[in-house]
Amino acid sequence: xxxxxxxxxxxxxxxxxxxxxxGKIDSGAFVSLYGASGAGKTSxxxxxxxxxxxxxxxxxADDIAWYDAQKRIDISPQKRRIGLVFQDYALFPNMxxxxxxxxxxxxxxRSSFVDELLELTNLVNLASRKTEHLSGGERxxxxxxxxxxxxxSLLLLDEPLSAIDHEMRMQxxxxxxxxxxxxxxxxxxxxxxxxxxxxxxxRVIHLKDGLMTxxxxxxxxxxxxxxxxxxxxxxxxxxxxxSESFVVVLLSDRMVRISSAACEQALSIGDSIKLTYDRxxxxxxKLESTPSD
Amino acid sequence: xxxxxxxxxxxxxxxFATVILFLVSIPLGSWLSKKGNIAKTCVEVLVSMPLVLPPxxxxxxxxxxxxxxxxxxxxxxxxxxxxxxxxxGGLLVASVIYSLPFMVHPIxxxxxxxxxxxxxxxxxxxxxxxxxxxxxLLPGIKSSLIAGVILTFAHTVGExxxxxxxxxxxxxxxxxxxxxxxxxxxxxxxxNANVYAVILLILSFVVLFTMYWRNRRTQQVRxx
Numbered sequence: 001x002x003x004x005x006x007x008x009x010x011x012x013x014x015x016x017x018x019x020x021x022x023g024k025i026d027s028g029a030f031v032s033l034y035g036a037s038g039a040g041k042t043s044x045x046x047x048x049x050x051x052x053x054x055x056x057x058x059x060x061a062d063d064i065a066w067y068d069a070q071k072r073i074d075i076s077p078q079k080r081r082i083g084l085v086f087q088d089y090a091l092f093p094n095m096x097x098x099x100x101x102x103x104x105x106x107x108x109x110r111s112s113f114v115d116e117l118l119e120l121t122n123l124v125n126l127a128s129r130k131t132e133h134l135s136g137g138e139r140x141x142x143x144x145x146x147x148x149x150x151x152x153s154l155l156l157l158d159e160p161l162s163a164i165d166h167e168m169r170m171q172x173x174x175x176x177x178x179x180x181x182x183x184x185x186x187x188x189x190x191x192x193x194x195x196x197x198x199x200x201x202x203r204v205i206h207l208k209d210g211l212m213t214x215x216x217x218x219x220x221x222x223x224x225x226x227x228x229x230x231x232x233x234x235x236x237x238x239x240x241x242x243s244e245s246f247v248v249v250l251l252s253d254r255m256v257r258i259s260s261a262a263c264e265q266a267l268s269i270g271d272s273i274k275l276t277y278d279r280x281x282x283x284x285x286k287l288e289s290t291p292s293d
Numbered sequence: 294x295x296x297x298x299x300x301x302x303x304x305x306x307x308x309f310a311t312v313i314l315f316l317v318s319i320p321l322g323s324w325l326s327k328k329g330n331i332a333k334t335c336v337e338v339l340v341s342m343p344l345v346l347p348p349x350x351x352x353x354x355x356x357x358x359x360x361x362x363x364x365x366x367x368x369x370x371x372x373x374x375x376x377x378x379x380x381x382g383g384l385l386v387a388s389v390i391y392s393l394p395f396m397v398h399p400i401x402x403x404x405x406x407x408x409x410x411x412x413x414x415x416x417x418x419x420x421x422x423x424x425x426x427x428x429x430l431l432p433g434i435k436s437s438l439i440a441g442v443i444l445t446f447a448h449t450v451g452e453x454x455x456x457x458x459x460x461x462x463x464x465x466x467x468x469x470x471x472x473x474x475x476x477x478x479x480x481x482x483x484x485n486a487n488v489y490a491v492i493l494l495i496l497s498f499v500v501l502f503t504m505y506w507r508n509r510r511t512q513q514v515r516x517x
Contacts, residue, residue: 076416078416082417084417088408092429092432094429094433094435
């Protein structure tokens, strides 16, 4: 279990603010961290990982203090047993795919674990490739396999799926779920994508104005107005035929084509939307979050 | 008569200066590549001084400092038995200081160009600072290291002013190839001077050609 209560002064585009993060994450849970750009999501992960020092507070993992300002404890990232997947993946360019993963193995770990991970992330055929020749999705899988090779107790994923096209994203979400089921790692995923959060996580934390909401079930977070007929999706196409126009919306497992008369505001491809039915008429509203950080 | 001793001496000097500078410049370049205060700026200026200072100015102060008549030179002579004036040791110390920017600058810019996430990723994977340096950071700046080594070696080979000031012109001891050319010209043996000069010219061309050729193919850091 991870228990944290930390404060840190951060700078964002809107000026300085104090991030106050406190909460408890059960072992084996899959938690998503949701919030606007500059809300401090990456900083929060970096503080858990020991790459950024909080100004105050404490972080405890399974009765071990990782950070405690009062007791002057601040253990190094090396000793925290975390797996961190960076936004830019941070793969080692001098090593091939296999070497990147093998580099992370703890000293006494058998090397067959690398093969297992290559298989799990569907990288067997790319094992001897240099990382610079890989696509975004492939790099992402290497970064994920490498983070797990370390056998962490906490897996931190900093928007790993944001720069990947839609189809690959779906595949990677399944890989993430498989990995989470297999290794039962406590996982924190930073994501902007409501659909992704609902698909993957047990709990969501919303970071807003420097404060964290308590952990909520994703369904409660995104359907707080009590209306159960809300669907979340992304605009994948906008069609214009003669005087009529349609938007094609990708819902979790299917696509629907809806007249753009249902749209409350101008939309463009890639927008995340909320689809509701008001007296049997569809209504499409753009979600507040932006798809980039 | 053409002697090969000046070349042997030159290469010995360049080799040892390069080895010492390589080891010194990795920690120094890494430190300078990080954010810092005014003290770091001062060190940066000191490292770059040899680029703008006339070699004679620099050689003059080293000569004064190392002279056994003066406090520092006297201390070295009396307590450590080291005499750097007109000796190979003195040449080596002077060359190390004088070629410092040629090794530190490429390494420093190499470290600055590495994304910080590489180091952080290695730390988060449980790797020590040493393991990270050896397996991630140094391989990441390989072309900068090669550039530093070649430039330092070539620059030390071509040194004249500092060598003359601190080492003089003692055959077999401090007479390097560039001093030998000067010596031959002074004695009006232009033919001999030309032979030394051509050898140095070809050597410098080959060294720089190799470096730029390699750089053009790999399209990595811009060296100069």
